[in-house]
Amino acid sequence: MDPPQPKTDIVIRALEPADLPDLTEAWNQPRAYAGTLQLPYTSLEARQKRLAGSPPGHTRLVAVIDGKVIGMAGLHPEDSPRRSHAASLGMAVHDAYAGRGAGTALMAAIVDLADNWLNLKRLELGVYADNARAIALYERFGFEREGLHRAYAWRAGAYVDSIAMARLRL
Numbered sequence: 001m002d003p004p005q006p007k008t009d010i011v012i013r014a015l016e017p018a019d020l021p022d023l024t025e026a027w028n029q030p031r032a033y034a035g036t037l038q039l040p041y042t043s044l045e046a047r048q049k050r051l052a053g054s055p056p057g058h059t060r061l062v063a064v065i066d067g068k069v070i071g072m073a074g075l076h077p078e079d080s081p082r083r084s085h086a087a088s089l090g091m092a093v094h095d096a097y098a099g100r101g102a103g104t105a106l107m108a109a110i111v112d113l114a115d116n117w118l119n120l121k122r123l124e125l126g127v128y129a130d131n132a133r134a135i136a137l138y139e140r141f142g143f144e145r146e147g148l149h150r151a152y153a154w155r156a157g158a159y160v161d162s163i164a165m166a167r168l169r170l
Helices: 017-027 030-034 044-052 100-115 133-141
Strands: 011-014 059-065 068-077 086-093 122-128 145-155 159-168
Touching: 011 122, 017 030, 017 044, 017 068, 017 086, 030 086, 059 100, 068 100, 086 100, 100 122, 100 133, 122 133, 122 145, 133 159
Parallel strands: 086 122
Antiparallel strands: 011 059, 059 068, 068 086, 122 159, 145 159
16 A cells, blocks of 8 residues: 655745744744653753754654644664664654644645665554544554553653554555
8 A cells, every 4th residue: 555645835944943943943842742752841942052052863854844844853873783674763743733734735745755765674653542543644654553652751740641653565
């Protein structure tokens, strides 16, 4: 089965340092930080420091609509030589742009990179169990549920569960 095709008005490209102001705005949106391990009210300076300390080999792609960076996906290879066939991923999209195809475009680019350029066999991620929209997106790209992490993270005053998902390229 071929993965879904993204809309054509969305540009996917590598993250540049100048993108961080737009991404800080996106990640500080309530649904964006509620769906990730990000904290609300994270400053631009904190995001700049985090990006500067990124290990080599990690890929970050951004989604751009009308010149504005509105989302990002990261692909993070495993460090262990015995897990060199695997990488984890994470992503978020600005609340105001949810449902416009940016998530699909980012996932299509990440899967293409993993399959056709990095020869990764296994992609893995964690998603909050109540994030039906994200779970559906990942399943459209061939991710399957592998397990449940109960009380995985603290969010908005309560513990939430996370689903472990993975996609194996056969």
